Amino acid sequence: MIFEMENGPINKRVGDQQIDNDRTSLLTTQKEDAELGTSSMTSASFNFINSIIGSGIIGLPYALNQAGLPLGLLLLVGVAFITDYSIILLIRGGNISGTSSYQSLVYSTFGFAGYLVLSVLQFLYPFIAMISYNIIAGDTLTKVFLRIPGVGPESMFADRHFVILATTILFTLPLSLYRDIAKLGKVSLISMVLTFAILITVIIRAATLGPQIPPTEEPWAFARWNAIQAVGVMSFAFICHHNSFLIYGSLREPTLSNWSRVTHLSVGFAFLVSAAFSVAGYITFTGYTQGDLFENYCRNDNLATFGRFCYGISIVTTFPLECFVTREVVSNVFFKGILSNTAHVVVTFIIVSACTAMSLGFDCLGVVLELNGVLSATPLIFIIPSACFLKLSSGRWFQGENIIPCIILLAGVFVMTTGLIMTVLYPQDCSHGAEMFYCKTSNMSVISTTAPPLLPVQNSTPVQNSIFDMR
Template sequence: DEEETPLIPVRKDSGKQRHTMMSASFNFINSIIGSGIIGKNSLPLFFPTLCLYFMADYTIILLIKGGNITGTNSYQALVQSTFGFPGFLILSALQFLYPFIAMISYNITTGDTLTKVFQRIPGVGPGHILAERHFVILLSTIVFTLPLSLYRNVEKLGKVNLSYHTIVVFVPTQNAWSFANWNAIQAVGLISFAFICHHNSFLIYGSLEKPTVANWSRVTHTSVGSAVLFSAAFAVAGYITFTGYTQGDIFENYCRDDDLVTFGRFCFGFSIIATFPLECFVTREVVTNVICRRELSKMEHVLITSLIVLACTSLSLPYDCLGVVLELNGVLSATPLIFIIPPACFLKLSPGRKLQCQNVIPIFLIAMGFFVMITGLIMIGLYPQDCSHGVEMFYCVQSNFSSTAPPV
């Protein structure tokens, strides 16, 4: 059966540990459920979220099928085989940009969440060094993200990524049914950011014990399906709770003295720390494929990894508005990587006329991708999200609390 034959030439390093389907699914879920899950979402966008789930699932499988047709084992090799060197350069830029900006957002999230966790420690107040986001970001980088990013094999992160996912329980507030504004296209870009995992699909596919299209389809359905359930839970609960006051980082809406949310911040902060290295793997591979075009020596591996992590950390220290970062990454890099390039490759590789039934969905996805990119960039410029890092919301201050919320 063709579906059970691993047509893509998978790289098999000597002594390299292979992933079971469950372990690969956990790595894939962790790749999807990053900082995007706590970005600003709303209940009216539940149906678009569901549609984006099917589209993401569809295009992930398209990539592997394209790899089967061309005999390639990476996203870059597939696009180069299909569109030549210009296509390779465009994809390489997008593949570098997406995980690079994602790592910046992970650092911002770490600084947002763990500073408030540390402030629940007796004696740690707003002026304490552990409540300083710059120090927390530097500390997590030195102790966790840089050492984990120095791994050479993605399989070693499987065990690290298994244990850190959590869901926070939300309590509804007043005025919960004020619906989204007309510029909700911005949230579509954010949701695109939350669901992209195409840039490391070949990495995880190649780590399977039995890398076949059938097994990969099961991993994809399980991983993306689980991610949409988590995202829907956060979106619905967050919308019901905070409506027009929802921040770019939804954890910023909760008060510092909420112990349950403090536990959620702690778990989510370490989930993000565990996700960071997976994105660094992809960024490093792009640099290796474009610049070095050979396997890195140990010294080169350490140097390039350190430079990537240092650059991300340097950019995340002065800027702390998570929502804008997520939206920009969504419309600028995630949208073409999800909706435009995979179906474009499929159309180019498909035999016969382009206007046939099997090509209707790919053509629709390409058109939608360009619409979301153009409209999303315009909306980000006209309607940037508010950002209030480290500022307690009005309802957290007892003296300002009233039954009537102030106007948005």
Template structure:
């Protein structure tokens, strides 16, 4: 179950950003909708690749393989971006360390993390060995969630709310669906996880799926609303970009989240390697080619993450171009083509609605990203952090009583 949830745990930082895009009330409703669609598809699918190949032949299989490769590959790139941004801010808090020091730059941190952790963990051949790793990620994520909730109460009152903070819906809501889909999708790891179960059965798999989706939905909504209500319209694609560098409670959270991302990285690499093995090596990689393919994939993801430094843009594009087709469009088209039910059958109507929703989200979401790209802080300190009198963050972690005047953090928060 934790292997299945591991992907979501690693992208919690982008969920408050999706609330910013959709609007708070609509965003919460969309979370339930995406979670419902994801859980329903996964619990009823036996083999995604085989289903598509049977329905659309080799072209359909190759298209699906491309999407299944790109989705986890982009996730690996996003993980590296998070690692570079997160640990960079943590290391700046070490006494005597110059913020401009090369050894705490995002490029150096990404490179070291790749060589020492990401690549060695990705070289495992058995995904079952990562079960305990995913459990650790789940525990750390719970601690981070507590930190975010604490700051919603202790920091949120000092951040000026933007005018549209509580509107029901916003024009960029369809972009939010893409981000949520990117976070919730488990199709690309589901079959690997299924095969790792002891005595895998449909009943056991269905139980694991539903428990995982329910837990993920609860954590996602709590994290998204707490993060968004702290910063409202100022929320960044990477929530930790919103917190000040001298916030030591959040720096602990940054460090724990960096560990969580490093531990989740191999899950995505497993999938990308599996796709390459299925398409080019007939599902069988020798030890030599296993190492070569893994190393090439990791190097490619690392190189791309050195160039791109804005998590929000990555989540938007990946959501509408990869996650939405994998969740909404392809399964619905397969069902509609293979099903012998009449057109007015409830299942067929539901599939048609899901297909149309997917097409609209994909097209409109992509156009919205191009026409209205989101701003990214690019690692810069937020305006409300610039006051030299902001001693609030150096207080005890357990203190809920603010020790600064409201004017300290209320200055120039809305540009």
């Protein structure tokens, strides 16, 4: 599935070995000055996997619903390969140009105009992702608290605003204040363990709940017409390019060979988890699959409540990785890449506070986040890494090692354009909080029946929500 880029010099003057030696020397100096670069390959992989497996994974079953199960899996393989290839392409481009960040790479390649475009994209994507993380934490954990005896609808623990503020003050803000991303390695390991628990929950429910869900029309169709929108969803789930340089720079030995191993391991593992999660989720609910898979499970399903708890905590631990990226963009644009201790705290506080304020004010970001996936994720994965490498390469387009970057670039332009048009012309409904009609069936033995649904059933038809309807 994941292929390593072919070795050899990019041009006659610069070889991979020399790039590795120069890069190692540069990072050694930086580590002595800034005390950075302390991650082992294992720790870096944990951070990378945690960056990939974020909020987007919860919507991958819906992506299969959009594209059709067989075609959806093929598209997932394609997105994983492009992610793997373009991440290495990005770092190689940085080594060729002598740059150590996504922004500086684009600036050296396309000048100040390209730098501004990338800065907007690189800030916007993780910033909106952090808003979605807060919304997910608030909406998911409140459902968990409501299952605790003695916690009723009037309790402060059932108030999403309180939960968002509490998780921000107690967890996300303190973790985001770290200066060294390597210190999040253990936190990322915890998030991975929780992700496994969520996956097991979904697989168990596929076996126990799936047979009791009424079938939908042509659930195993090979392909469906809105497969392009599914690619945008998958891109949203797999994007990690915006913090690739941060994780690469945190390695003790930042060489291309070490980075390739970290990338292959991280993307390959993320693909396996994503494929298992998406298939298990889709075969459980087929055509009823919603954008937030946990909205498909009944409110009095105790196992699903456990899954919600794990997912909420996992999201809280992923938030700081995105904050690192937004802070780096602000640092590079306004502070020439250097933040004093005071400025570091102030900038972090402003970013986290702004995300918290917006997440408190909005509970439905469906269309905005779907556009974010098409307009931000696709350029950051498909278009910009390929364009930078082709600009720096001395070879001709569509020849030699430039063939694959050219194909990825054209595919990115197609997905971005077509996905944007389809999102505008065929927007998905934003519907929250409705119990699925099958939850009122009294003989569903696989769920707990000791407590009534927390909300009344509002309809008896499948709700086709946006992939990013987070409640």
